[in-house]
Amino acid sequence: MKQVSIGFLGCGNIGGGVWRLLSEMHDELVLRHGIDVCVRRVLVKDIPEALALNAGKGLDVPREILTEKAGDVTGDPQVDIVCEFMGGEQPAARFMLDALENGKTVITANKVALALNWAQLQAAAERTGAGLWYEASVGGVIPVIRVLNTNLEADRIDRVMGIINGTTNYILTRMSQEGRDYAEVLEEAQKLGLAEPNPEADVEGMDAAYKLSILASLAFHGRVTYQKVYREGISSISAMDIAFGREMGYTLKLLAIAKKDGNVVEVRVHPTFLPHAHPLARVDGSLNAIFIHGAYCRDMMLQGRGAGDMPTASAICGDIVSAASGDRPFYPSFRNTVEDDPSFEFTNDWTTRYYIRLSAVDEAGVLTRLAACFSQENVSIASMMQKTAAKDGLVQLVFITHPASEQAVRRAIGHMDGKICRLERMIRVEE
Amino acid sequence: MKQVSIGFLGCGNIGGGVWRLLSEMHDELVLRHGIDVCVRRVLVKDIPEALALNAGKGLDVPREILTEKAGDVTGDPQVDIVCEFMGGEQPAARFMLDALENGKTVITANKVALALNWAQLQAAAERTGAGLWYEASVGGVIPVIRVLNTNLEADRIDRVMGIINGTTNYILTRMSQEGRDYAEVLEEAQKLGLAEPNPEADVEGMDAAYKLSILASLAFHGRVTYQKVYREGISSISAMDIAFGREMGYTLKLLAIAKKDGNVVEVRVHPTFLPHAHPLARVDGSLNAIFIHGAYCRDMMLQGRGAGDMPTASAICGDIVSAASGDRPFYPSFRNTVEDDPSFEFTNDWTTRYYIRLSAVDEAGVLTRLAACFSQENVSIASMMQKTAAKDGLVQLVFITHPASEQAVRRAIGHMDGKICRLERMIRVEE
Numbered sequence: 001m002k003q004v005s006i007g008f009l010g011c012g013n014i015g016g017g018v019w020r021l022l023s024e025m026h027d028e029l030v031l032r033h034g035i036d037v038c039v040r041r042v043l044v045k046d047i048p049e050a051l052a053l054n055a056g057k058g059l060d061v062p063r064e065i066l067t068e069k070a071g072d073v074t075g076d077p078q079v080d081i082v083c084e085f086m087g088g089e090q091p092a093a094r095f096m097l098d099a100l101e102n103g104k105t106v107i108t109a110n111k112v113a114l115a116l117n118w119a120q121l122q123a124a125a126e127r128t129g130a131g132l133w134y135e136a137s138v139g140g141v142i143p144v145i146r147v148l149n150t151n152l153e154a155d156r157i158d159r160v161m162g163i164i165n166g167t168t169n170y171i172l173t174r175m176s177q178e179g180r181d182y183a184e185v186l187e188e189a190q191k192l193g194l195a196e197p198n199p200e201a202d203v204e205g206m207d208a209a210y211k212l213s214i215l216a217s218l219a220f221h222g223r224v225t226y227q228k229v230y231r232e233g234i235s236s237i238s239a240m241d242i243a244f245g246r247e248m249g250y251t252l253k254l255l256a257i258a259k260k261d262g263n264v265v266e267v268r269v270h271p272t273f274l275p276h277a278h279p280l281a282r283v284d285g286s287l288n289a290i291f292i293h294g295a296y297c298r299d300m301m302l303q304g305r306g307a308g309d310m311p312t313a314s315a316i317c318g319d320i321v322s323a324a325s326g327d328r329p330f331y332p333s334f335r336n337t338v339e340d341d342p343s344f345e346f347t348n349d350w351t352t353r354y355y356i357r358l359s360a361v362d363e364a365g366v367l368t369r370l371a372a373c374f375s376q377e378n379v380s381i382a383s384m385m386q387k388t389a390a391k392d393g394l395v396q397l398v399f400i401t402h403p404a405s406e407q408a409v410r411r412a413i414g415h416m417d418g419k420i421c422r423l424e425r426m427i428r429v430e431e
Numbered sequence: 432m433k434q435v436s437i438g439f440l441g442c443g444n445i446g447g448g449v450w451r452l453l454s455e456m457h458d459e460l461v462l463r464h465g466i467d468v469c470v471r472r473v474l475v476k477d478i479p480e481a482l483a484l485n486a487g488k489g490l491d492v493p494r495e496i497l498t499e500k501a502g503d504v505t506g507d508p509q510v511d512i513v514c515e516f517m518g519g520e521q522p523a524a525r526f527m528l529d530a531l532e533n534g535k536t537v538i539t540a541n542k543v544a545l546a547l548n549w550a551q552l553q554a555a556a557e558r559t560g561a562g563l564w565y566e567a568s569v570g571g572v573i574p575v576i577r578v579l580n581t582n583l584e585a586d587r588i589d590r591v592m593g594i595i596n597g598t599t600n601y602i603l604t605r606m607s608q609e610g611r612d613y614a615e616v617l618e619e620a621q622k623l624g625l626a627e628p629n630p631e632a633d634v635e636g637m638d639a640a641y642k643l644s645i646l647a648s649l650a651f652h653g654r655v656t657y658q659k660v661y662r663e664g665i666s667s668i669s670a671m672d673i674a675f676g677r678e679m680g681y682t683l684k685l686l687a688i689a690k691k692d693g694n695v696v697e698v699r700v701h702p703t704f705l706p707h708a709h710p711l712a713r714v715d716g717s718l719n720a721i722f723i724h725g726a727y728c729r730d731m732m733l734q735g736r737g738a739g740d741m742p743t744a745s746a747i748c749g750d751i752v753s754a755a756s757g758d759r760p761f762y763p764s765f766r767n768t769v770e771d772d773p774s775f776e777f778t779n780d781w782t783t784r785y786y787i788r789l790s791a792v793d794e795a796g797v798l799t800r801l802a803a804c805f806s807q808e809n810v811s812i813a814s815m816m817q818k819t820a821a822k823d824g825l826v827q828l829v830f831i832t833h834p835a836s837e838q839a840v841r842r843a844i845g846h847m848d849g850k851i852c853r854l855e856r857m858i859r860v861e862e
């Protein structure tokens with residue numbers, strides 16, 4: 001039997017879940033894999049506070065393995081595997097680096113620390129022969145990291161599209177199903193613990209963008225940094241646009257999209273309309289789902305719990321078993337550099353359909369003048385809907401375009417006369 | 432750079448796909464993984480015929496690497512990895528065994544040969560240190576084998592449910608969408624090459640049962656043989672039952688179901704009604720999808736192309752890269768025995784809902800007498816629908832039960848008076 005000693009960096013929600021899973025499954029893991037997994041050291045911010053919290057949750061983490069010094073975990077010669085559950089970029093990334101430099105395998109669910117420090121972490125791991133595992137960093141229990149790293153390694157992936165932020169998906173689902181406004185649903189989500197007190201990282205799309213930079217790097221076999229991801233959040237989405245879109249056959253999701261065509265790469269996170277029948281349109285609430293398309297595999301979809309202590313713990317403990325069994329770690333096969341892959345041409349001029357809502361004066365000839373602006377830029381309109389005048393005397397005009405260049409659409413809108421109309425909202429449409 | 436020499440057993444549809452993928456991706460695999468993959472030997476039944484077929488498909492397999500003797504592949508000292516594409520149990524299993532005994536890693540998509548000869552194949556692999564890989568054996572490109580073998584190894588899986596036969600899913604989808612009868616749709620599927628000239632293995636559920644025996648064994652960490660799988664096909668499904676079910680809110684699928692509760696295990700393949708909103712109900716045509724539930728991961732769904740030359744080739748080549756990179760092969764962590772796991776209690780008395788259609792004489796009091804038969808066995812009725820008399824003067828009565836024991840339902844039907852009714856169809860309902 002193989003002894004496997006684990007150190008925890010942090011012991012909050014996820015750490016507590018991993019502790020519980022390892023306790024409950026300890027004997028089963030001995031039987032299945034011949035590994036005797038034991039947690040030896042746990043870093044916490046404040047020992048008395050941690051003892052009280054653990055007692056409240058019924059976690060029997062012994063007093064003597066708690067420490068307030070990271071070095072007691074990352075430098076403990078008895079610890080084989082360091083699991084990081086702190087969240088946030090620093091000091092998590094620094095502690096992981098210390099552990100790797102001490103030859104310890106690191107397992108993390110921390111997309112921020114990984115996305116921003118991947119090159120340094122991987123270089124340290126390769127130098128000392130330690131493993132670096134991060135299945136839980138994207139999509140919770142969804143096995144997307146391993147699938148991209150193993151199953152699809154002989155394929156040529158050209159598209160990854162996903163709902164990879166549970167908070168925004170919950171908010172949009174509620175807004176959509178109940179016709180309610182953003183601020184109201186956000187407040188409710190915060191009360192339920194489904195949104196952070198400071199929700200910015202989720203609702204402005206940063207969380208999804210970190211995850212997309214990881215997925216795109218693996219899928220395209222070249223580094224795509226966070227900085228390259230175009231990003232729009234959901235905080236300015238109105239119940240009106242969700243309702244209009246629904247009427248025209250679309251469901252709104254915060255989508256993370258990565259596409260590669262030849263060397264041209266686009267990576268973007270933004271609210272996106274999907275046809276009601278699209279598989280991702282049906283992924284509601286706190287579920288996550290990732291759609292992958294490749295030259296040979298064609299379309300594939302992976303769906304599951306993107307968050308939650310026990311699903312995330314399941315993914316982390318899957319990594320523990322793999323690391324303890326000597327599996328090849330998740331070192332991606334791209335050059336180990338902080339730069340974006342020099343062979344990639346990043347574009348901000350993608351082609352997609354657009355939902356464009358304008359407020360316009362209610363006069364004859366207005367529509368003709370607006371249509372001329374679109375046609376001037378070769379933007380072709382697939383459908384149009386006019387909503388009767390609101391109290392300000394303006395009508396709402398909604399256009400859905402045929403596939404068009406983003407920059408052409410922006411230019412077309414730029415041509416429009418500000419005296420007759422105003423752009424209220426532009427939302428991209430995927431199919 | 433690492434030279435990797437491949438031998439093919441067979442070169443039909445799938446083999447041709449793997450040849451094409453390895454040719455097109457050769458240089459990319461060198462760059463990504465430092466492996467130079469080369470096919471050295473190809474077993475075919477008849478060389479002149481194979482040359483003509485390959486020429487027709489534009490496959491440039493050189494004459495000099497073709498052979499009609501299996502030993503030229505399985506015994507070639509230059510071959511590292513043997514890929515088996517023959518299908519059928521024998522001689523495929525014997526050839527794979529030869530290859531493993533010669534220390535060659537075997538990669539197969541052959542669920543029949545694997546399900547029926549797993550123990551011997553694995554024993555040979557372990558004896559000689561060869562790898563045994565079979566990602567493509569279930570669900571085509573869907574990564575379910577690796578996910579069960581790695582990501583979920585620390586979890587306790589209690590349910591696997593899947594649409595894992597594309598032919599029957601295509602037939603049921605067409606029957607359902609177009610209201611057509613089985614025989615007509617089958618004939619069309621055969622013309623399109625989506626069903627075999629002898630469709631028995633697909634339509635009678637054997638193919639799904641082989642695959643389920645593999646999935647259940649991995650999910651439950653104990654051997655579940657093919658013989659233990661209860662099996663009913665789709666050949667006696669009528670357009671009428673599909674239409675009645677749809678009216679009551681259900682979609683019909685051929686489902687493979689494995690459940691484990693404590694030590695009690697049920698494994699079954701049969702036509703199954705699912706609520707329209709169930710994620711598996713929406714998996715149409717030749718798509719496959721597998722739903723997994725575990726104590727910690729909760730629900731997960733994997734969806735993709737279950738068949739087709741290139742998707743299957745993608746999965747096989749993923750295995751080639753893994754094997755060539757020294758990954759841990761798919762040796763499951765159960766005792767290496769041909770027997771079913773002795774700790775499992777297999778049951779044929781599962782609890783589920785039932786759709787029961789009876790022809791009954793159109794007389795007062797009949798319903799009361801039938802209802803009494805159900806209640807005598809504690810089978811509770813959730814809903815009932817009566818369809819007006821057909822030409823034979825009989826009415827169609829459709830019952831949906833609350834969850835009930837299979838054996839109790841069968842006894843209840845046994846109590847019914849043959850003079851007033853006849854059982855037309857019983858279909859299980861999952862939720």
